[in-house]
Amino acid sequence: MNLLLPDLSSLTDVRTFVGRARQIDEGGAIRLVGHGPTLAMYACALHGAGGPTVLALRVLALAEPAEVDATVPLASMADRFARIDRLMAGSRPTPRSVGKPIEMPVPPTTATNASWAGVAPPRSGWDVHGVVPFALLRQAARAGIDEVAAGVPAGSGASAVARLRGLVWGRTLLEDASTGASVGVPAGAAFAAEAFGFLGKTEDDSASLHSAGPWWRLSTARGHVLARGSSLF
Template sequence: MTARQPRLVFADPGEAAGLDAFLQRLLRWEKAAAVRIQAGGGVVGIFAKPARFEVLAVRTARLLEPADAEVDVTVSAGELLEGVDESAEAFTVPASVTGPPWAGMLPPRGGWEAFGEVPADAVRAVAAAAIGEFRERAEKLGPQERTREKLDALAEEIWSRPLGRTRLPLRAAHAAHALGFLSGEGQLKLLRAGVWLRLRAPAGSVVVRSGAGKGPGLSVTPV
């Protein structure tokens, strides 16, 4: 007998549409993308590692009707997208798949400490400038120089730079921009928990392991 697939209902309007957009972006970069779903205590977290970005992306939301039991499963992003029901603000959890290595090493669910804020428009500007720099420098490479190795090295140089004094690497801003997390105005929260750093926006979070050096530029407002 096949087990009934859990159906989770969001408590807030627009969450299903946000999940739909998030999954579509993931699948644009990797058709076989997987996500890990953790639900319990009236909250759901959906974790992904976007292709080409060395970060974890997280969407969290409140649930209107908590599942009968806690959910912790890795699934196909494509199958999850098929189970999103925007009209009902809900989604069906598909069958589990064999997860990639990153799915077994998630950041903690609790214990996050806020240590600053950054303006969303400033992070967008920094990300756009870095993207422009990459394109300009890549275009200046001669045909014989424009190899995958050279382009990867250029990307690593740029995206490993610190995001101002936040200790986050620029790759966090790049990923947040590409995932559509930086829409709107206001302040984005900076949080830390152990070795993890997190850039949190209303539409989602980008999480990285700490280790980036400090640098000048984007200012941080303490909280």
Template structure:
């Protein structure tokens, strides 16, 4: 079995927290993991956010050959050894459809830079607006379709001055990617948009279809 050893002292705990959030939203969450050139990249699709989350982790030791495997998030979490700073990879699983279409590795161009504090404020503002407008709906009109339509309107709205939909900022906040003092970078590559912060990234495809209804957490 393959074991990956992380370079940073807190990387194993950070990965455990990341996976724990995925499992809180989706007990059957999957992770596509790619490792090579001293870095492991973990891709997930957090339930209800309609985005892809990317967590990069530097490796203490390289892998013999490039690794690309889709695994259960729960089994991956179970294989983490925080004291040793490593993870024992579980066997592969049949990947969900999203795992076959990942953001490109290169070709990203910076479109904007924003302070983390402004991104946090933007995330809080859309959550507050959603709650306020949901509560303002008449009791007989507060149906699932009405709430989902409201969510789609709010979370599809771009962050002011950018083309990045608000759902990406909300997801980054819920994933803990905005707990940093460093600014976030908004990047684009082809049909993809990406919010990159020091802890990780959130990527979305433009024209990728309707959401499933994003709800505040």
């Protein structure tokens, strides 16, 4: 099956999202959900080892309506990009070609290591809880990355690394300013927002914060982070 993207910049958007997901987990997967004129792309930033489940979500427009729900290996997507590059090799981009719809094949291979894809955040019913400054998210992300790097000695096994990541990124990110009580957003949400480039390069902006049941959502103009406090699946 092919998805018809509006233009080359949309393909670049998908490629960037896949590339950032591969930096987190080279052997990971992406879930592609096409519904009518929109494509939702989900990738996992954190899951398992008793830590939080944190997903990144980017939504794009399609040039042609589609109905698809496929979870495929990131490596297979990279292979499709390489094939598109070979087909386009030697063709000089023009304003007309850049704005022309382009087909993106959906790999036929289903990812077998993506248990997170069965975790379904709600599509509606989100309550608004204000905003979270980008500066706070960046600080939490970088502090957590440094702590994980410093806390795992060379030669540590994958399970030890996973446990430490679950501990660090499962900590509460925020407190209620009026009561001092913890707000259940896991720090891993900050990690995902930074790792997937959803914070951009500005310092004075903020992400909107929402909740629905056990789920939290950070939303920016570049994408969304969906998080729940522990891996129960």
